[in-house]
Amino acid sequence: MARIGNSELDVFPLALGANVFGWSADEAQSFAVLDAFAAGGGDFVDSADLYGKGGGSETIIGKWLDSRGRRDDIVVATKVGGHTDFKGLKPETIKKGAEASLRRLGAEHIDLYYTHFDDPEVPVEEIITALDDLVKEGKVRTIGASNISPERLAASLDFSEREGLARYEIIQPHYNLVERDKYEGPLADLAAARGLSAAPYFGLALGFLTGKYRPGGPAVDSVRSERAAVYLTQERGPKVLAALDEVAAAHGVEVASVALAWLAAQPTVLAPIASARTVEQVPALLAAAELELTAEEIASLTEASA
Numbered sequence: 012m013a014r015i016g017n018s019e020l021d022v023f024p025l026a027l028g029a030n031v032f033g034w035s036a037d038e039a040q041s042f043a044v045l046d047a048f049a050a051g052g053g054d055f056v057d058s059a060d061l062y063g064k065g066g067g068s069e070t071i072i073g074k075w076l077d078s079r080g081r082r083d084d085i086v087v088a089t090k091v092g093g094h095t096d097f098k099g100l101k102p103e104t105i106k107k108g109a110e111a112s113l114r115r116l117g118a119e120h121i122d123l124y125y126t127h128f129d130d131p132e133v134p135v136e137e138i139i140t141a142l143d144d145l146v147k148e149g150k151v152r153t154i155g156a157s158n159i160s161p162e163r164l165a166a167s168l169d170f171s172e173r174e175g176l177a178r179y180e181i182i183q184p185h186y187n188l189v190e191r192d193k194y195e196g197p198l199a200d201l202a203a204a205r206g207l208s209a210a211p212y213f214g215l216a217l218g219f220l221t222g223k224y225r226p227g228g229p230a231v232d233s234v235r236s237e238r239a240a241v242y243l244t245q246e247r248g249p250k251v252l253a254a255l256d257e258v259a260a261a262h263g264v265e266v267a268s269v270a271l272a273w274l275a276a277q278p279t280v281l282a283p284i285a286s287a288r289t290v291e292q293v294p295a296l297l298a299a300a301e302l303e304l305t306a307e308e309i310a311s312l313t314e315a316s317a
Contacts, residue, residue: 013281016180016208018153020122022055022086024275025300026210028286029056032071033063035234036288041071042078047290049081051297057183057210057284059090059127060097060112069115077117087116088210090127090157100130102141109145124151125183129159135167143176157183157212161197168205179207181281186211188220188251188270188316189242199279208281214274215267215285216242221295222252222259222266247316254315258308264298271299273312 012021027048032041045056062068069089076082089112092100097108105126112121124145126138145151156164156179164182171178182202186194190213202209215221217239223231224240226249233239242248255266262269267285274283287293304312 013208015123015153015155015281017206018180020086020153022282023053023300024282025053025271025296026055026057026088026282026284027053027296028212028214028284029058029068029072030062031286031288032058033067038071038074040289041068042075043290044287044293045072045075046079047293048287048297049079049085051293052300053297054084055086055088055282057088057212059093059125060108060115061090061093061095061127065095066111066115069112073115073117082118086122087118088123088125088155089116089121090125092127092130100126100133100138100141102133102137102144105138105141106145109150113150120149121151123153123155123181125155125157125181126159127157129156129163131163135163136170139167139170139174139176139178143171146177151177153177153180155179155181155183155210158185161201164198165201165205181208181210183210183212183284185213186274186277186280187214187216187283188255188273188312189216189245189247191316202279207279209279210282210284211274211280212284214271214283216270219243219248220251220255220267220270221292222255225252250315251312254312258304258312261308262302264302265295267292267295268298268302269304269308269312271296272302272304273309275299276304276309 058068091108142154184194217235219239219242258269
């Protein structure tokens, strides 16, 4: 188990992305994936108010939690700011968005509540104060930020600490073996310096890092295939796949497990996020949480992705 920042939340070192629930995975498929993830020890699920056509993901998770009696031992993360009815981060929007998420989840509190997209038009003081109100009311346990600049993150942390309010304990950046520039550098340095955890999204680069996209290979039946296949046209894409193949063969695991294990081994990374549309995709995610790469293997993957 791993602790989120300086919070009281301990989680499985891999988060199940629920962005596919209510979208490319219907309720029955989503239940089956959640069952398999929980059976393997997973207890960290990442959703958002816009996932699954405007909240369908949260609704599915809420139904599953009730039907399986898992309310108290599954950590649910969700986000505000992207739903059609709750765009942006004005204080009233944050509070109304939280109430709507709580209704869909059928929950009394949200374990981890992220701002999904920063809203530069709203002062960080107003955003943090609204989030702190939710924490004080017992509706949110811990807060985090996704898609935020180092400057706005630092200003938010400074305000929280100066005023003694709830502070961001975790960030959710876009980060994986073929997308490193979006996180490495000022944002990662700030997270390390201020004791924040990171839960990177697109941990498998839209499925590219599962190894199912290959030069000259067959077409992949996925709603993300067009975007994922772009990595094949970049120099680092095939190089990363070759390095992943070598390490995966050495450990007798799937390529996806190695890609996520590399991510988990990076400074500040607490739990990579990866989604599964089918039960068959779950074991590779769970295996990543137990896979320990050697320093040499991590170095070879890092070099291939440079």
